[in-house]
Amino acid sequence: MLRLTSIDASYGRVQALRRISLHVGAGEIVSLIGANGAGKSTTLEVISGLIRPDSGRIVLGEQDVTSWRPGRLVRAGIAHVPEGRQVFGSLSVEDNLLLGAYSRTRSSREEIAADLQAQYKRFPRLHERRRQLAGSLSGGEQQMLALARGLMSRPKLLMLDEPSLGLAPIIAHQVLAEVKRLRDEGLTVLLVEQNARAALRIADRGYVVETGRIVLEGTAQDLLDNPEVQRAYLGRAYGEIWE
Amino acid sequence: MTAVQVWQFFLSGLTTGGTYALIALGFSLVYNATGVINFAQGEFVMLGGMITAAAMAAWGLPLWLAALVAVAITTIVGLVLDRAAIRPARHSSPVVLVIITVGASIFIRGLASIIWGPDERPLPAFSGDTPIVILGATITPQSLWVLGATLVTALIMWAVFEYTIVGKAMRACAINPPAAQLCGIELSRMVSWSFALAAAIGAIAGIVLAPVTMAQYNVGAMLGLKGFCAAILGGLGNGLGSILGGLVLGVLEALGAGLISSQYKDAIAFIVLIAMLLIRPSGILGREGSDD
Ligand SMILES: Nc1ncnc2c1ncn2[C@@H]1O[C@H](COP(=O)(O)OP(=O)(O)OP(=O)(O)O)[C@@H](O)[C@H]1O
Ligand SMILES: [Mg+2]
Numbered sequence: 001m002l003r004l005t006s007i008d009a010s011y012g013r014v015q016a017l018r019r020i021s022l023h024v025g026a027g028e029i030v031s032l033i034g035a036n037g038a039g040k041s042t043t044l045e046v047i048s049g050l051i052r053p054d055s056g057r058i059v060l061g062e063q064d065v066t067s068w069r070p071g072r073l074v075r076a077g078i079a080h081v082p083e084g085r086q087v088f089g090s091l092s093v094e095d096n097l098l099l100g101a102y103s104r105t106r107s108s109r110e111e112i113a114a115d116l117q118a119q120y121k122r123f124p125r126l127h128e129r130r131r132q133l134a135g136s137l138s139g140g141e142q143q144m145l146a147l148a149r150g151l152m153s154r155p156k157l158l159m160l161d162e163p164s165l166g167l168a169p170i171i172a173h174q175v176l177a178e179v180k181r182l183r184d185e186g187l188t189v190l191l192v193e194q195n196a197r198a199a200l201r202i203a204d205r206g207y208v209v210e211t212g213r214i215v216l217e218g219t220a221q222d223l224l225d226n227p228e229v230q231r232a233y234l235g236r237a238y239g240e241i242w243e
Numbered sequence: 244m245t246a247v248q249v250w251q252f253f254l255s256g257l258t259t260g261g262t263y264a265l266i267a268l269g270f271s272l273v274y275n276a277t278g279v280i281n282f283a284q285g286e287f288v289m290l291g292g293m294i295t296a297a298a299m300a301a302w303g304l305p306l307w308l309a310a311l312v313a314v315a316i317t318t319i320v321g322l323v324l325d326r327a328a329i330r331p332a333r334h335s336s337p338v339v340l341v342i343i344t345v346g347a348s349i350f351i352r353g354l355a356s357i358i359w360g361p362d363e364r365p366l367p368a369f370s371g372d373t374p375i376v377i378l379g380a381t382i383t384p385q386s387l388w389v390l391g392a393t394l395v396t397a398l399i400m401w402a403v404f405e406y407t408i409v410g411k412a413m414r415a416c417a418i419n420p421p422a423a424q425l426c427g428i429e430l431s432r433m434v435s436w437s438f439a440l441a442a443a444i445g446a447i448a449g450i451v452l453a454p455v456t457m458a459q460y461n462v463g464a465m466l467g468l469k470g471f472c473a474a475i476l477g478g479l480g481n482g483l484g485s486i487l488g489g490l491v492l493g494v495l496e497a498l499g500a501g502l503i504s505s506q507y508k509d510a511i512a513f514i515v516l517i518a519m520l521l522i523r524p525s526g527i528l529g530r531e532g533s534d535d
Contacts, residue, residue, distance in 0.1 A: 048425060049424075050421055050424060050425070069429070070424040070425055070427070071424065071427040071428065071429050074425065074426065074427035075427060079425075080425050082421065082422060082425060086419050086421070086422035086425075087422075088414070088415045088418045088419060088422065088423075089418065090414070090418060091411060091414060091415065091418070095411050098408060098411070099408075099411060099412060099415050099423075099426045099428070100426055102408065102412055102426045102427050102428055103426065103427025149426070150425075153426070153427065
């Protein structure tokens with residue numbers, strides 16, 4: 001479904017990604033794990049078009065989408081739920097969701113209204129708070145809103161950047177359970193998480209990113225069993241929360 | 244000074260204030276979309292009045308049609324300004340972009356003086372000159388036109404931003420541009436919209452004001468500065484604040500001119516601007532450290 005070949009990207013003179021190659025198959029959850037500043041968010045930003053790669057190729061389905069603008073990539077089926085949620089705080093919950101469907105110029109009003117109801121059914125909290133300003137929601141609710149906003153574009157590929165960041169463990173668990181459910185409904189997911197154990201628990205495959213490079217890849221189980229990964233990313237402290 | 248006199252100054256202040264409010268709204272629109280203070284905003288006001296006057300004189304168009312033509316042409320000028328001057332430099336720092344708008348305003352003013360010459364152009368009042376007496380003070384029908392235009396424009400803008408998806412998309416761009424892009428909103432298109440709206444609103448202000456002050460190629464600079472003061476006063480980027488800022492500034496000016504001396508009328512706006520920047524830089528309605 002998605003394939004990155006040898007992507008380089010930089011912020012000014014700082015090179016953030018070096019020859020990143022990865023692929024995500026249809027119906028998979030693929031997880032990207034790595035420490036702070038490893039380049040996970042940058043990888044997602046390159047895929048969603050927020051950052052242009054210096055070199056390399058991005059192919060979605062059969063199409064070369066390298067250097068497409070974000071709007072075109074959304075219409076092509078890529079939804080990127082950014083790190084830190086980034087909801088539109090001074091707009092209502094419902095307006096945030098409707099803006100999620102902004103790219104769907106070919107959908108009728110009724111179709112979008114039906115999808116809105118579907119999101120409310122998935123996240124009843126959002127329905128309760130639909131008239132409230134998004135900025136007044138709790139962290140967990142904002143994450144649900146960001147996720148639902150992404151889904152409103154009817155994506156084929158959903159990219160999530162640290163959806164559990166800053167959430168209480170039980171809420172984080174619910175969010176990741178929802179991600180798994182979405183995959184079971186047929187969505188393809190690229191999941192970035194600092195909480196490697198939680199991510200690998202629901203993922204099919206994973207990549208480990210270190211200082212802008214992919215240093216390890218494999219099935220989620222292989223990575224969970226890998227002593228290097230255990231030492232660097234699966235400290236007991238995390239583990240206990242997630243047992 | 245009697246109460247009636249104060250009331251009189253207040254009423255005439257509201258009239259000029261209405262114009263300032265519309266100009267301030269134009270500043271806020273472009274500022275929200277681009278982070279840039281568009282110092283060519285005053286020239287849109289000048290164009291509104293000048294084109295209307297010229298279209299009536301040269302082509303014999305009726306007022307309403309000449310006004311429509313003026314709004315349309317000014318809107319196109321706004322779009323061209325965006326495409327030709329702002330967009331090619333969009334990766335530059337805001338300071339560079341602001342200087343580009345200053346250059347554009349000088350260019351538009353120069354062009355206007357070449358096309359229409361240096362003379363003042365009168366525009367007839369829309370519905371006569373018979374003053375209306377309200378509680379002892381008089382107000383011209385044209386003043387009511389100015390206030391009406393302000394009110395209607397403000398209401399339309401409010402409806403656009405509150406109820407249309409394009410309006411909400413423009414707000415989303417102002418709040419969080421990357422997140423807006425991830426929703427599929429094209430930032431450059433929203434910037435075009437904001438320039439078009441700002442130009443149209445500026446033209447409307449210029450058209451209703453022209454019968455009061457006359458149209459001339461060089462009225463844009465001062466009006467633009469007054470509108471800018473009003474925008475800062477109300478909180479740059481805040482729509483309701485812009486309207487309030489405009490009305491408050493107009494009233495302060497009129498009262499100041501009446502109570503102190505009309506020589507200081509223009510100075511008052513700048514005193515207000517400096518005071519505001521010192522005391523409360525975020526404006527009357529701006530929140531401190533706000534993100535939108
Ligand atoms: N806007 C920016 N300007 C300059 N450098 C940046 C910028 N954003 C990120 N970087 C640098 O790029 C590198 C990769 O950052 P990135 O945000 O992709 O890391 P990450 O893996 O997502 O980290 P985190 O877990 O903290 O979110 C880091 O070295 C970071 O300092
Ligand atoms: Mg990150």
